[in-house]
Amino acid sequence: MDVVNVAIVQTKPRKGKYRENLRDLRDVFSQTGADPVDLIVLPEAALTGYFLEGAVYELALDSDRFAADLAAAWLETNPGKDVDVVCGFYENCEGTYYNSAVYLEISGGKANVKHVHRKMFLPTYGVFDEERFLSRGRHLETFETRFGRMAMLICEDCWHAIVPTLAAVKGARILIVPSAAPGRGIDDGGELTSITRWRGILEAIAAEHGVYLLYAGLAGFEGGKGMTGSSRIVDPHGRTIVEAPALGAQIIRAPIDLREIDLARATLPLLGDLHAVLPDLLADEELPRR
Amino acid sequence: MKLPVIEPRRGDFTQAPAINPELTAQWLEAFLRDELIAGRSIERAVVGLSGGVDSAVTAYLCARALGAKNVYGVRMPFKHSSPSSLSDAHLVTEALGINESTIDITAAADGYLQFEPDADARRRGNVLARLRMLVLFDQSAKLGALPVGTGNKTERLLGYFTWHADDSPPVNPIGDLYKSQVWKLAEYLGVPQPLIEKAPSADLEANQTDEGDLGITYVKADAILSRILEGYTNDQLAGRGFDRSEVEIVRKRLDSTHWKRHLPTTAMLSNTAINEFYLRPVDF
Numbered sequence: 001m002d003v004v005n006v007a008i009v010q011t012k013p014r015k016g017k018y019r020e021n022l023r024d025l026r027d028v029f030s031q032t033g034a035d036p037v038d039l040i041v042l043p044e045a046a047l048t049g050y051f052l053e054g055a056v057y058e059l060a061l062d063s064d065r066f067a068a069d070l071a072a073a074w075l076e077t078n079p080g081k082d083v084d085v086v087c088g089f090y091e092n093c094e095g096t097y098y099n100s101a102v103y104l105e106i107s108g109g110k111a112n113v114k115h116v117h118r119k120m121f122l123p124t125y126g127v128f129d130e131e132r133f134l135s136r137g138r139h140l141e142t143f144e145t146r147f148g149r150m151a152m153l154i155c156e157d158c159w160h161a162i163v164p165t166l167a168a169v170k171g172a173r174i175l176i177v178p179s180a181a182p183g184r185g186i187d188d189g190g191e192l193t194s195i196t197r198w199r200g201i202l203e204a205i206a207a208e209h210g211v212y213l214l215y216a217g218l219a220g221f222e223g224g225k226g227m228t229g230s231s232r233i234v235d236p237h238g239r240t241i242v243e244a245p246a247l248g249a250q251i252i253r254a255p256i257d258l259r260e261i262d263l264a265r266a267t268l269p270l271l272g273d274l275h276a277v278l279p280d281l282l283a284d285e286e287l288p289r290r
Numbered sequence: 291m292k293l294p295v296i297e298p299r300r301g302d303f304t305q306a307p308a309i310n311p312e313l314t315a316q317w318l319e320a321f322l323r324d325e326l327i328a329g330r331s332i333e334r335a336v337v338g339l340s341g342g343v344d345s346a347v348t349a350y351l352c353a354r355a356l357g358a359k360n361v362y363g364v365r366m367p368f369k370h371s372s373p374s375s376l377s378d379a380h381l382v383t384e385a386l387g388i389n390e391s392t393i394d395i396t397a398a399a400d401g402y403l404q405f406e407p408d409a410d411a412r413r414r415g416n417v418l419a420r421l422r423m424l425v426l427f428d429q430s431a432k433l434g435a436l437p438v439g440t441g442n443k444t445e446r447l448l449g450y451f452t453w454h455a456d457d458s459p460p461v462n463p464i465g466d467l468y469k470s471q472v473w474k475l476a477e478y479l480g481v482p483q484p485l486i487e488k489a490p491s492a493d494l495e496a497n498q499t500d501e502g503d504l505g506i507t508y509v510k511a512d513a514i515l516s517r518i519l520e521g522y523t524n525d526q527l528a529g530r531g532f533d534r535s536e537v538e539i540v541r542k543r544l545d546s547t548h549w550k551r552h553l554p555t556t557a558m559l560s561n562t563a564i565n566e567f568y569l570r571p572v573d574f
Binding site for chain 1: 307308309310312313314316317320321324325328329461471567568569570571572573574
């Protein structure tokens with residue numbers, strides 16, 4: 001398959017109301033399923049809200065249970081239709097809690113969890129307090145899908161250049177980024193400075209490695225902290241091809257042509273160069289060992 | 291031969307923080323709609339109108355977010371209040387077309403203060419501020435509305451407010467804006483000029499001004515505060531163009547008022563102490 005129809009759903013969940021938000025998702029699935037769609041991406045903590053503090057222990061779910069809820073919501077509204085869904089959620093794995101995202105393949109009426117990524121970089125500074133409540137993911141894995149090899153990076157995972165770099169080196173051609181980004185910075189141009197920062201990071205990653213970036217941003221205010229939405233699809237040349245506004249629940253959609261990845265990498269073969277040099281870089285004895 | 295030398299353009303380190311007022315207004319309108327309507331299912335706001343620029347900006351934002359008919363401006367004069375406070379507040383309600391009411395707090399205040407004839411200006415000011423908050427909460431209960439706060443970041447950081455009075459409304463759109471940013475936002479929103487141009491005052495005594503009380507102008511205090519919050523020391527600030535005595539005024543006020551920016555200190559006795567172990571977000 002050369003062209004993948006992508007829909008990114010920018011949710012604005014009611015805080016902590018998982019069941020109600022899941023019910024709303026049925027309407028969203030009904031809407032997205034009315035047009036051709038192969039892959040639906042939702043934000044970090046898409047159905048609970050992001051800032052949960054201790055309530056994360058009440059709302060975290062086993063990944064299979066969460067995947068089953070997503071699959072049921074899709075199949076009830078789109079019986080017989082195939083789709084892949086990515087969604088961020090708080091995961092309870094036998095009493096250890098993670099900020100996770102699931103990649104779910106729904107095919108032939110059955111759901112298959114292709115991968116669960118556990119957020120590796122848990123922001124715990126300033127307004128953020130993730131590591132007080134959650135454990136770090138320990139693995140960055142790429143995984144095969146019917147649309148090619150992918151990786152999921154959650155929010156701050158993307159702010160460390162080495163993470164998307166390693167994902168690309170390991171073969172990912174599409175990077176999926178569920179995110180929840182509280183906005184700040186009112187002294188600059190026509191948008192919050194944190195949105196500008198995100199755009200720059202995502203476009204730079206896509207251009208450097210020749211990958212598609214599918215960014216799903218959470219929306220809505222949570223206790224005064226406004227999530228900046230701004231969901232976007234960035235092509236492998238580093239161009240944002242569609243972008244949602246910061247505020248409010250939105251859907252953005254676009255067909256993405258996977259052949260563009262090869263074209264971009266042929267034009268700017270930085271990833272190939274990196275493959276050749278990376279072992280030398282990592283063997284550098286000056287790298288800190290702490 | 292001399293080559294052209296290009297150096298980075300430097301902003302003035304001693305300037306007060308900038309603001310994009312259009313962007314800020316848009317963000318704060320969304321904030322008010324989300325926090326009141328989506329978060330609390332409340333469509334009405336009560337704003338205490340002092341005749342000053344902070345409450346005027348708050349009223350303007352509420353009117354834009356909720357519609358003028360859903361905003362209730364309450365004027366609460368005391369017998370010693372300046373008549374211009376009342377008339378300036380009316381400029382706001384008139385311009386916006388919001389609801390206006392006037393509740394004189396003199397009888398209520400005197401009802402208590404008659405037993406405390408020696409109370410100094412600070413105590414009397416606190417009594418008036420707490421009475422006004424009592425009125426705002428009760429009016430909100432009557433109207434099915436939410437009191438919306440009008441305290442700016444500068445006065446919050448300097449502790450220049452009455453604890454559990456000015457800071458008590460559950461929602462505040464301008465609490466992360468320095469005073470000088472509020473002025474710029476006021477210009478953008480179209481707040482009547484007399485409110486923007488007049489010297490800020492708590493209006494507790496004749497000719498009292500905030501800047502007279504504080505010993506520094508708001509613009510200078512904002513510049514210093516913003517740099518202190520970024521982590522600069524007094525020596526660094528003095529070395530980069532600030533007046534050391536003004537830096538010390540600001541630092542002293544900031545460091546002596548951290549308690550005013552917190553809830554009451556509660557003795558912790560268990561593994562479930564509220565806000566220490568039992569942690570739930572305000573909107574949960």
